[in-house]
Amino acid sequence: MKTVPLIRPAGEKISPADLQLSKAKAFLQAAKESVFSEVQELIKDDLNRETIIIKIQVEVPQYPKYDIQKEEHIAVSFDPNDTQIPRVYTLREDFPSLPHQLLELNEKPRSLCLYDIPYDEIKIFWTAPTFLERIREWLKLSAVGDLHQKDQPLEPLFLYDDGYVFLDGNHDKNCLNIYIIDEKPNGKLILLASSNPSLNRFSPFPVRMEYIKGEPQLHGIVQRAPQNLLVLAQMLKNAGIELVTFLTEKLKDYKRNNVDLTKRLAFLIDLPKLRNPDCTTVEAQDSYVFLTTESIEEIGIRLNLWDNVDRNLGVGYIIGQTIKDDALVNTPIGILRPVYPYNRQLAQFLNGVEETSTPMKIMAVGAGALGSQLILNLIRAGIGQWTVIDSDILLPHNLSRHALTYFNIMRDKAKQFAIIANGIIPECVSPIVGNIIEDIQKESTQKAIRECELLLEISASSAALKSISAQPHRGRICSCSLSPSGNDFVAFCEDKERNYNAAQLEIQYLRFILKEPYLHDHFNNGEQKFRYGTGCRDVSLVLPQDSVAIAAAIGSKMVKQKILKHTNAFLSIWRVDNETGTVCLYDTEVFKSIYHHSGDWTIYYDEYLINKLSEKRSEKLPNETGGILIGNYDMERQIVYIADTIDSPSDSIEYPQAYIRGINGVSEELKKVEVITAGALQYIGEWHSHPKGYSTVMSGDDKILLSWLRKHMNSLGLPPLMLIVGDNKKISFYIN
Numbered sequence: 072m073k074t075v076p077l078i079r080p081a082g083e084k085i086s087p088a089d090l091q092l093s094k095a096k097a098f099l100q101a102a103k104e105s106v107f108s109e110v111q112e113l114i115k116d117d118l119n120r121e122t123i124i125i126k127i128q129v130e131v132p133q134y135p136k137y138d139i140q141k142e143e144h145i146a147v148s149f150d151p152n153d154t155q156i157p158r159v160y161t162l163r164e165d166f167p168s169l170p171h172q173l174l175e176l177n178e179k180p181r182s183l184c185l186y187d188i189p190y191d192e193i194k195i196f197w198t199a200p201t202f203l204e205r206i207r208e209w210l211k212l213s214a215v216g217d218l219h220q221k222d223q224p225l226e227p228l229f230l231y232d233d234g235y236v237f238l239d240g241n242h243d244k245n246c247l248n249i250y251i252i253d254e255k256p257n258g259k260l261i262l263l264a265s266s267n268p269s270l271n272r273f274s275p276f277p278v279r280m281e282y283i284k285g286e287p288q289l290h291g292i293v294q295r296a297p298q299n300l301l302v303l304a305q306m307l308k309n310a311g312i313e314l315v316t317f318l319t320e321k322l323k324d325y326k327r328n329n330v331d332l333t334k335r336l337a338f339l340i341d342l343p344k345l346r347n348p349d350c351t352t353v354e355a356q357d358s359y360v361f362l363t364t365e366s367i368e369e370i371g372i373r374l375n376l377w378d379n380v381d382r383n384l385g386v387g388y389i390i391g392q393t394i395k396d397d398a399l400v401n402t403p404i405g406i407l408r409p410v411y412p413y414n415r416q417l418a419q420f421l422n423g424v425e426e427t428s429t430p431m432k433i434m435a436v437g438a439g440a441l442g443s444q445l446i447l448n449l450i451r452a453g454i455g456q457w458t459v460i461d462s463d464i465l466l467p468h469n470l471s472r473h474a475l476t477y478f479n480i481m482r483d484k485a486k487q488f489a490i491i492a493n494g495i496i497p498e499c500v501s502p503i504v505g506n507i508i509e510d511i512q513k514e515s516t517q518k519a520i521r522e523c524e525l526l527l528e529i530s531a532s533s534a535a536l537k538s539i540s541a542q543p544h545r546g547r548i549c550s551c552s553l554s555p556s557g558n559d560f561v562a563f564c565e566d567k568e569r570n571y572n573a574a575q576l577e578i579q580y581l582r583f584i585l586k587e588p589y590l591h592d593h594f595n596n597g598e599q600k601f602r603y604g605t606g607c608r609d610v611s612l613v614l615p616q617d618s619v620a621i622a623a624a625i626g627s628k629m630v631k632q633k634i635l636k637h638t639n640a641f642l643s644i645w646r647v648d649n650e651t652g653t654v655c656l657y658d659t660e661v662f663k664s665i666y667h668h669s670g671d672w673t674i675y676y677d678e679y680l681i682n683k684l685s686e687k688r689s690e691k692l693p694n695e696t697g698g699i700l701i702g703n704y705d706m707e708r709q710i711v712y713i714a715d716t717i718d719s720p721s722d723s724i725e726y727p728q729a730y731i732r733g734i735n736g737v738s739e740e741l742k743k744v745e746v747i748t749a750g751a752l753q754y755i756g757e758w759h760s761h762p763k764g765y766s767t768v769m770s771g772d773d774k775i776l777l778s779w780l781r782k783h784m785n786s787l788g789l790p791p792l793m794l795i796v797g798d799n800k801k802i803s804f805y806i807n
Contacts, residue, residue: 077162078180080124080146082116089113094157094199095121095149101199107207111144119151124162127203129210138167139214145206146180156190159183159206169213183209233405234260236339236360240412240497242266244282244339251276260362260407264339278335279367280360281321285310287343287353297406301399303361310342315394322371332368337361339409360407374398415496418453424631430456430499431635434523434546436507436539437461437530438488440472440619441553441626445529447474448627450492450499454635457492458519460503461485462510472619508538520545525634527551533577533751537705540574548573549634551626555596557618560625560645563661567638572664575675578702578712580642581748582679583659585715590644590657594749621647625654669806672790676713683716685800688760695730697723697759699737700794701744701752711792711806714752717741729772730759756780756792767795767803777805 090096090113102108102125111124124146131141144162160180171184185205186193237252238244243266250273253261262276288310297303304314325332338361343353363370371377374394411417419426431454435446438461449455461484465475479487485502492500503515507530510516520526520539523546528536531552540548549564550573563576584590596612625645633641644657662677687696699717704710717740719725722733744752757780761767769777773795780791793805 076164077144078160078164079162080114080116080122080148080160080180082114082120082122085113085115085121087113089115090121091119092121092149092151092153094153094197095123097199098147098149098157098202099123101203105200105203108203114146120148121151122146122148127207127210129207129214131211131214135214136216137169137214138165139210143210147202147206153194154190156186156193157202159185171209171213185209233258233362234262234407235410236262236264236407237410238412239263239265239267240414244341247280247282247339249276249278249280249337250274262407264409277331277333278337278362279325279330280337280339281317282339282341283312283314283317284341285312285343287345287351297361297404299400299404300363300402301396303404304399307340312340314338315399318374319376319394322367322374322376325367326371326377330367332371333366335365336363336367336370337407358409358411360409362405362407364403364405370402373402412497413495415453415499418451418496422452424452424454425635430454431525432456432458432523432546433525433527434458434460434519435527435529436535437528437532438484439463439529439531440469440614441531441551441622442529443474443484443488444620444623445551445626445630446488446500446527447492447495448623449630450496452627452631453496454631455499455525457500458503458523459485459488459492459500460505460507460510460516460519461488462504462506472614472616507535508532511538511542525549527630528573536577537574537708537710540572541708547634549630550577551629553614553619553622554593555612555614556592557614557622558647558649559590559593560622560647561643562626562629562633563642564634564640566640570663571640571661572666572675574705574710575664575677575712576640576642576661578675578714578752579659579661579677579679581751582714583642583644583657585744585747585752587657591747593644594747618647621654667804669804671709672806673708673710674713674792674804674806675710680713680715681800681802684758684760684794684796684802687716687718688796691719691725691760693727693762694725695728695760695762696725697730697732697757699732699741699754700756700758700792701741702755703752704755704789711755711790713755713794716758717744727762732757732759755789756784756794758794758796760796763798765797767797767801769793769795769805773805781807 087099090099099110099113102110102123107128109126111126114122114124116122124144127143127145129139129141129143131139140163146160146162148158148160150157160182162180164179166181168181183206242264246266247264248266248268250263250265250270251260252263252273255261263270263273264280285307297306300314300318307314340359340361342357342359344355344357345352346354375398415430416426433455435442435457438446438459446457446459450457463484464481465473465479465484465487467480469475470477475484475487475491483502483504485504489500489502503519505513505516507516520542521544526539526546526548528539528548528550529552536548536550539545547565547567547569549562552561553559554561561580563573563580565571565573565576584593629643640661642659642661646655646657647653648655662679665676665678667674687698696719698719700713701715701717702711702713705712717737720733720735720737722735724731724733741754757776773793777791777793780793784791790807795803795805797803
């Protein structure tokens with residue numbers, strides 16, 4: 072085996088007694104006690120760094136993938152202020168360049184990257200023996216190519232140092248104008264690259280940007296940052312880029328085409344990456360910007376491409392001259408990090424959302440406190456191509472809970488929200504300033520309703536829900552709302568085939584609250600209200616912003632998990648405990664919507680009602696039974712929604728061929744319904760059963776009952792409704 076030269080770190084040799092740093096002393100002791108290491112030398116440099124050189128034994132297979140030897144010479148250098156992790160260097164001159172090596176000003180000796188967390192975190196668990204073993208582990212895993220895991224992202228080919236270049240959404244890499252955004256006190260530049268030739272918000276930065284794309288190369292060779300054009304040219308040869316040739320031709324073009332030679336020169340370079348030497352598929356791509364510190368004119372003169380013959384005449388060519396390495400070495404450069412715009416694909420990736428090439432078309436009704444936050448959550452995740460309709464302006468008190476800011480006050484919520492949203496994902500929101508009820512027949516509103524796949528109703532308006540639910544050509548509706556206390560978030564959604572109607576699901580939601588005692592306080596809102604104006608409706612609830620934020624988070628998760636991934640209907644209530652912060656989910660079964668036309672009226676009910684009435688009838692056979700129907704109305708569209716029943720009062724008379732409904736407890740039960748549902752459900756009519764073997768056609772007594780109902784209900788401007796239940800779940804409706 073040939074002897075390979077070792078690189079000796081700079082500094083003077085010292086004795087163990089000369090060590091001053093506690094970590095250096097501990098590491099020396101660990102190296103002496105380990106059977107796998109042998110101390111070679113101690114060194115102290117001009118910066119008071121103490122270095123311990125050891126010969127370490129490595130567990131290497133017979134045929135390693137990379138050239139790691141069974142014995143390696145390692146230098147461990149300790150910072151006197153202990154602000155940096157001890158540097159670990161491999162001293163063998165021909166030690167290979169591998170993944171997980173640190174960037175240093177000098178390429179050799181190679182510096183090992185042992186951890187991927189900050190040193191402040193490492194200090195908590197750092198001990199000399201474990202640090203020594205970590206070095207051995209790094210060498211062992213690198214020998215077989217397992218240090219970089221298969222599921223680990225590819226490492227960069229270079230590291231950045233001198234600032235950023237933001238390439239905005241309007242950029243063509245072959246035609247870029249550079250503007251300065253900021254220059255930090257430490258000298259780091261923040262630049263903007265755009266194909267827009269005139270951005271008045273920023274000052275032009277005097278630089279000429281050129282774009283180059285390299286050939287694929289192996290990832291993880293974390294090279295030293297090139298400090299000059301010579302080092303950069305040498306590094307780029309691995310990617311098939313002849314930088315000197317490219318630069319020579321470009322400088323000549325500049326001279327011929329009267330390019331401003333007082334500008335600096337920058338290279339935007341894309342370098343595709345491979346995971347391993349045997350791989351031919353490009354897995355990722357790194358982008359870099361290298362910026363010269365001098366002007367194009369100064370560079371051309373130094374490279375002997377032209378000479379400054381006469382300042383008045385400009386530079387002139389020097390024919391036949393070659394570019395020497397010394398000239399490249401003396402042309403310093405900096406390295407900047409290109410930063411690309413936030414787009415839909417990146418948003419989906421960062422939020423763990425399954426990527427889709429075509430976003431779902433979503434129409435949102437309402438951009439209030441809950442709506443603005445919920446929609447922005449989804450937009451930040453790259454979900455949806457949105458139309459947002461709202462008629463309100465942003466008032467000062469809205470700032471307590473709205474996603475918009477002071478700069479949007481007294482302006483249309485829909486338009487201002489679109490500006491904010493489109494600043495996250497460009498052109499993702501189209502606003503409509505309008506009232507969904509009053510403006511529903513406008514072409515812009517109808518177009519959005521027709522084209523949307525999902526109609527997200529977040530207006531907290533039953534009238535709005537009924538209005539959009541009645542539209543014949545529309546997408547699937549999901550209604551989201553927050554209870555007055557802010558503790559309950561409610562969502563109910565149609566199935567994709569729309570067998571479950573949203574307006575009827577709202578009735579099922581009210582029935583759910585009525586049936587479950589733990590939800591009876593759902594509509595409680597306390598006494599605290601805020602009056603923001605002199606009008607009778609200028610009142611807002613006192614509601615914490617964090618309650619709205621939690622509801623918006625639940626809502627956006629609900630859309631991702633229940634709507635995007637599933638097509639079935641659902642009805643759910645999430646309750647947040649104010650004391651503990653825990654969230655409980657209450658789901659209930661949903662029932663298919665059924666409707667019946669009777670004259671000018673349409674009656675909506677569901678399978679739950681059919682089953683319940685049939686069961687009540689069966690329980691009382693051979694006698695008849697009955698009770699009160701509760702629900703609500705859509706008078707504009709002449710629809711009656713039946714939610715549930717109140718059982719037959721205790722004083723009712725039930726015979727095999729007669730039923731007279733009693734009155735005991737009826738007023739109390741109706742009052743209870745009114746309170747629990749905040750007046751959303753009310754008395755709407757009567758029902759009774761017929762005996763076995765009888766049809767559901769009205770008897771003479773039934774006609775008398777309907778006449779009484781007509782007189783009673785018409786006095787209130789409401790239609791009378793009577794329902795008769797017979798054999799085999801047969802139901803007949805009589806209205807008006």
